[in-house]
Amino acid sequence: MxxxxxxxxxxxxxxxxxxxxxxxxxxxxxxxxxxxxxxxxxxxxxxxxxxxxxFDTSKKVIIAFAGDHGVYEEGVAPDPQDITVLQFPNFTKGLCGVGVISKFVGADVVAVDVGINCDKRLEGVLDYKIRKGTSNMAKGPAMSREEAIRSLEIGIEVSEECIKKDYKIIGIGEMGIANTTPSTAIVSVICGCKPEEITGIGAGLKKERLEHKAQVIKRAIELNNPNPTDGIDVLAKVGGFEIGAMAGVILGCSANRIPVVIDGFISYAAALIAYKINPKCKEYMIASHMSAEQGTQKALEILKLSPILNMDMRLGEGSGAALAFNIIEASNYxxxxxxxxxxxxxxx
CATH class of the missing domain: 1.10.1610.10 (Nicotinate-nucleotide-dimethylbenzimidazole phosphoribosyltransferase (CobT), small domain)
Incomplete structure (x- = not known):
C-alpha cells in the first residue's frame, strides 16, 4: 500500500x-x-x-512549498519567474510577509522546494525537488500522475516530520510565480464554473490581460479534460507541485489528528484536491482568511468553510494562516x- x-x-x-x-x-x-x-x-x-x-496550541508552524509553472510561458503573470528562487529563501529568514508575521506570532516556518526552476540548493530550504517546474498545461498535462502522487506524498512526509517534532497546529503556504493560473483551473474544474467567471489578477496582472489568462485556463481544461471527481487527475493535468504538496499536508495532518490552517486562494485549490481524495479531511481544516482573489467564494462553498478573517489579503505565502494563529490561540486561551x-x- x-x-x-x-x-x-x-x-x-x-x-x-x-x-x-x-x-x-x-x-x-x-x-x-x-x-x-x-x-x-x-x-x-x-x-x-x-x-x-x-489542548495546547502553542507550538505552531507554517509549512510552505515552492514550485515553478510551465504555463508561465503563456504570459499569465506580470513578474519574472526567477522571483521564486530569489524570494523563497526569505521565508525562513523572517524577511518576507509570512516570515515577519510568523516571527510576530511565535510560529516557525519550514520552506520546501518541490519544483523551483533552478539547479542550486537554496539556503534554509529543504530540497524535495520533483523537477524544475511543471510542464505547460496549455499544451499538455502539467505533470504525470506519478509526479502528482509524489507531490502529495512529499506534503505528507514533511507534515509528519513536523508532527514528530511536537507541532500541535500546522499552517500551509506557497510560492510560485503564475500559480494562481493552475489554482483557478482546479477551482473551475472541481466547482464546475467557467474560468472567465473566477479568474483574478493574482500578483498584479493588468486587468486588460485577465481575458487572456482566462482563455489560457479554458484551453488547458479543454485540452486535458481532467476528471472533476478524481483529485489526483485534476492535480496532474492542471495543477502544480506546490499545490499537491499542500494537499498532502492537509491529508497528513488529518490522519494524525492535527488541525491544518488553510491560507489563501492557492491553498483553497490544494484543499479541494485533498477533499476530493478524502472528504473527511475537511473537518480538520481551519480557513484563515477570505482571500481577495476571484474564485474564493466558489471554493469555500464546496468546502463549506467560513474564514476567520476578512483582510482583503492576496499575498499568499502562508501569511493569512500565520495571522490566524493568534486568533486560534486567543480562542483556546x-x-x-x-x-x-x-x-x-x-x-x-
Missing part, C-alpha cells in the same frame, strides 16, 4: 464526545451562550480533532481561562 493510500484510509471523523464536553464548558462561561461566535466553533473543532476537552458560572456562583 502506498503512503498516500495508507494516509487516506486513516482519516476519521472528529470525536463528538470531546466536542460535547467542550460545548458544555463554553456554555457555562460567564457570557451569553454562543456570544463568542467563531471562537467557540474553533474550540469545539479543536476538541474534536485532539479528542480532548483541553479564553476557553481555558474564562470563569464559568459555577466557579463564581452567579446562579445560572
Amino acid at each position: 502506498s503512503l498516500l493510500e495508507n494516509i487516506s484510509r486513516n482519516i476519521y471523523p472528529l470525536d463528538k464526545s470531546s466536542m460535547e464536553k467542550a460545548k458544555k464548558r463554553l456554555d457555562r462561561l460567564i457570557k451569553p451562550k454562543g456570544s463568542l461566535g467563531k471562537m467557540e466553533d474553533i474550540c469545539m473543532q479543536l476538541a474534536g480533532i485532539y479528542e480532548q476537552k483541553e 479564553t476557553y481555558k481561562n474564562m470563569a464559568t458560572f459555577d466557579e463564581i456562583d452567579m446562579g445560572r
